[in-house]
Amino acid sequence: MLQVAVIKAHKNDIIKSLAKRNIDAKAMIEDAISLDEKRKTIQTQLDATLAEANSISKEIGNLYKSGKAEEANNLKEKTTQLKEDSKVLSDDLQETTGALTEILYKIPNVPNPLVPSGNSDEDNEEVFREGDIPKLYDGAQPHWELAKKYDIIDFELGTKITGAGFPVYKGKGARLQRALIAYFLDKNTAAGYTEYQLPHLVNEASGYGTGQLPDKEGQMYHVGIDDLYLIPTAEVPATNLFRDDILAEADLPVKITGYTPCFRREAGSYGAHVRGLNRLHQFDKVEILRVEHPSKSYEALEDMVNHVKGILRELKLPYRILRLCGGDLGFTSALTYDFELFSTAQDRWLEISSVSNFETFQANRLKLRFKNQEGKTELCHTLNGSSLALPRVLAGILENYQTEDGINIPEVLIPYTGFSKI
Incomplete structure (x- = not known):
């Protein structure tokens, strides 16, 4: 605000x-x-x-x-x-x-001067690209076909239990999912982020604090009898840890990571581009969040971007970074970088992370302040990013690492999975 x-x-x-x-x-x-x-x-x-x-x-x-x-x-x-x-x-x-x-x-947040003008995601600026796009064998398949072939994700069973967009992970699919969560958390904690286990439901004040309410009310699942909301991302409970707090300047920066399931109604989403893991109502994500001194928040944003780069390099997945234009920028963000990996089997880019600086926008709603060296209170800057969202990372691994006789596991994940191939 x-x-x-x-x-x-x-x-x-x-x-x-x-x-x-x-x-x-x-x-x-x-x-x-x-x-x-x-x-x-x-x-x-x-x-x-x-x-x-x-x-x-x-x-x-x-x-x-x-x-x-x-x-x-x-x-x-x-x-x-x-x-x-x-x-x-x-x-x-x-x-x-x-x-x-x-x-x-x-009133949405004021875009940073670096934000380009534009109407939609087609106007976003590519600022970085890295990794080789693999050449797959003839007959390579998209992940939803691979999931069925190797019996590792069951979309129909999820539809039976709940509805479309709630997949069931099985066997080595579930193990790979768990391995990714553990790997992401280990990378984040090694980079100085403190791990938190967070509530999966939040109250209305928390939704307003981070800007999901009233902007995205229709995209959130609401538990009416208790007036609680299922979280769309760990950003909401993690940032609200500091609602109404006054930190000491020496406490900054605060660096938090956490794994949570995320719940999004994604109303109006349909079509081939949302098949399989491309868009879900429930998915897993590991988040990183920072509370920063205003003078250091853009340095912190660059550090977060480089951190996600390092993870994708270790996974050896081809990716690019986009600076979002004004028409595609989130309501609360001043500047956002999106990470997209290339799905060779689908021949398209898939968004896997957004890293954003909200400047004082969330902090003003949250009354999140710090006391400077002169004893005066100032609003903090808040930042957050996906590190990483699992569904499309998993889709990218299945599709880009597929061979005629199975799916290879990225080398960095083998100590977590306990196997090297599906």
């Missing part, structure tokens, strides 16, 4: 920057400023009314002590009116503050 003070100080620049998202934010920005001015005016009136009522109450007490009961009773009528006025002002203040908050929740 943008800070009102920042909006006021940089109104025109913010409107211009948000145009990169193909949003005309002028009306929302002006409404926010207008509502904040109204809120401050009402607050001033309320403070004055309460101060006057308090002063008169003291005067009434003194009059009673002096035996001037009649004068005191006359002043009581005025305090009654002031109480009624303060009630009206308090209601107006609450209504205006609520309207201001509602507007602020609708």
Whole structure:
């Protein structure tokens, strides 16, 4: 959430920057400023009314002590009116503050100057590419056919139990899935991230804190009776660990990793491009998250990008990195890099990670601050990334490592799987 003070100080620049998202934010920005001015005016009136009522109450007490009961009773009528006025002002203040908050929740984060203009993923900028695309044998198959051939993932059984998008991993498929989770966590902890086991459901405040609500409410599974949400990513519970916290500057950076299942409704998703593991309603992901000093967050973003690069190099998967354009940038992000691996069997790129800097956008919602060396509080910067999302990594391994007589396992994973071939 943008800070009102920042909006006021940089109104025109913010409107211009948000145009990169193909949003005309002028009306929302002006409404926010207008509502904040109204809120401050009402607050001033309320403070004055309460101060006057308090002063008169003291005067009434003194009059009673002096035996001037009649004068005191006359002043009581005025305090009654002031109480009624303060009630009206308090209601107006609450209504205006609520309207201001509602507007602020609708304004997305301001894109970093590096974010290119564009309307969709077709306008994203490729900034890096690495790895050789393997030449497969004649008759090579996509992962959903390989899964059936080697009996390692059962999509039909998942549909029977729950519905489409909830696969069942079996035998060496389940073992490979578990191996990837352990490998990713080991890589992250070796890089200085502390592992957490996190709740898989969150309350509404947590959803608002990281920006999933109200922006992506329709994409989240909601447990109505308890008013809880299944997490779309570990980012939500991990970031909310620090909601309403004031950290010491010496505590920064905070580096967290965690494995969780993720749940997304993916409403409206259909077609050949979502077959098999390409898009699921439940999937596993290992996340990395950082809480940073504002002056060091972009250095941290680069470090996170390089960390994911290192994992893909060890897996020996061909990948590229895209800088997302304004039209494809997430609501809360100031700058995002997407990692995509190349699926040779499908002849297409598959997104496997997003690494993002949210700057103060989430921290302002969360009231996540730190106390600097001068003793003043500042908002932290938050960042997160997938390290990595498993379904498409697994799909890439199955497809790119397939041979005529089986699927080879990346060398780095063999100590985790206990086998070298499916």
